[in-house]
């Protein structure tokens with residue numbers, strides 16, 4: 001939910017990178033963190049497992065600076081994509097103002113993409129939100145994958161609401177900023193619209209009507225996008241160059257992924273969480289693996305869910321302390 | 330939660346976004362300052378459930394406020410979910426103990442978290458005692474703010490355009 005603070009003169013909005021496991025959400029955020037100007041970005045905090053899989057979320061504040069007298073900030077989050085972590089994924093979605101759905105172009109991941117998008121719709125619905133009313137865009141990531149599906153095919157299966165789409169190779173940074181820029185623009189537009197709606201709405205504008213209108217193509221994306229949004233999907237193969245000083249590739253980490261996929265090294269300059277979360281993360285991961293598949297099974301599932309949530313709370317507390325002690329001491 | 334489908338535009342706005350006004354924040358700041366004086370805590374932060382900082386009082390040095398706020402909100406959300414799974418309505422307070430610093434969180438109203446950082450210059454008992462009272466007074470302020478009928482201040486007319494320009498520059 002957008003927070004407008006007339007005392008601090010701030011506008012805060014929450015943007016979430018959503019999508020199936022390993023689709024490149026964390027990588028997107030890392031690139032934003034690497035490349036955003038120093039004065040605009042805060043720290044990148046990750047609550048992840050040993051194997052670098054997101055456990056709760058990654059977080060990074062992005063400051064747009066002074067906008068018409070209000071300091072405007074985006075809080076960027078990623079969710080854990082693994083099916084198992086739905087309870088925490090849902091928590092991250094709370095109060096979201098805009099979503100970037102990061103899909104994996106690998107043809108073998110099509111079903112996972114579809115299910116994750118379904119899951120997004122469901123989780124939003126649990127917060128009383130209709131995806132058609134929420135600013136969102138889709139990023140087809142891993143365009144460099146040898147088995148990448150053609151974009152128009154992906155579009156037919158995934159882009160049910162005709163939102164703006166982008167091609168990306170997140171590891172090289174390609175497509176990351178264009179995606180974020182358009183989504184951010186849509187979010188800001190929706191804030192603006194909300195204000196206008198109110199100023200012209202002394203009459204009781206009935207919500208039901210607005211909903212119906214919003215049906216297939218909710219956000220009028222092209223118009224709200226600051227740049228040439230509609231064209232964005234077509235910028236195939238643009239700017240493929242590896243950024244200068246791009247990190248060397250690390251050997252394929254034991255992340256359970258087969259094949260010689262290029263794996264970018266994680267630049268971990270300020271992953272505050274890494275040590276705190278890692279220590280505990282390893283344990284939780286093992287726990288998760290052992291209990292996988294039982295989570296839907298009634299009482300035991302609940303027990304497991306309680307345990308993992310309990311663990312998460314502990315991990316987060318650990319991170320909070322880590323940050324505090326680090327910066328205070 | 331109320332049904333968004335049955336709201337007027339103004340109600341909808343209050344439902345869709347959280348707005349804080351100067352005069353309310355000034356009252357809240359005074360309240361937090363008084364709380365710090367009485368309880369001996371170091372720092373009090375008011376954070377909304379989405380993890381955005383609302384206001385703060387007290388010594389904070391160089392802690393990254395955005396990060397702390399996001400983590401506190403995440404921590405509280407996880408705990409709340411745990412309560413739900415256990416059949417508890419809600420854990421309204423949460424306490425993390427560290428070697429040097431401690432954190433006490435309490436839910437205020439249904440949308441904000443009062444976050445208190447304190448060390449061994451005071452005790453968790455003292456902090457809780459005054460935190461409860463402060464939370465109650467904060468709820469009163471929210472209640473008054475919500476029932477106010479004066480029109481809300483609005484963002485500048487140029488906000489949308491100005492924001493677009495900034496975005497262009499940022500992502501060049």
Ligand SMILES: Nc1nc2c(ncn2[C@@H]2O[C@H](COP(=O)(O)OP(=O)(O)OP(=O)(O)O)[C@@H](O)[C@H]2O)c(=O)[nH]1
Pocket residue numbers: 019020021022023024025026027028052053054055078079080081082141142143144145168169170171172261262263264
């Ligand atoms: N080939 C290729 N690999 C990529 C690309 N983007 C990300 N990867 C790799 O894919 C793997 C997973 O990326 P992450 O960013 O951790 O994925 P995630 O979506 O955050 O995964 P979860 O946290 O488990 O949900 C990493 O090894 C990345 O280096 C891409 O565009 N092309």
Ligand SMILES: [Mg+2]
Pocket residue numbers: 025026027052053054078079080081
């Ligand atoms: Mg991740």
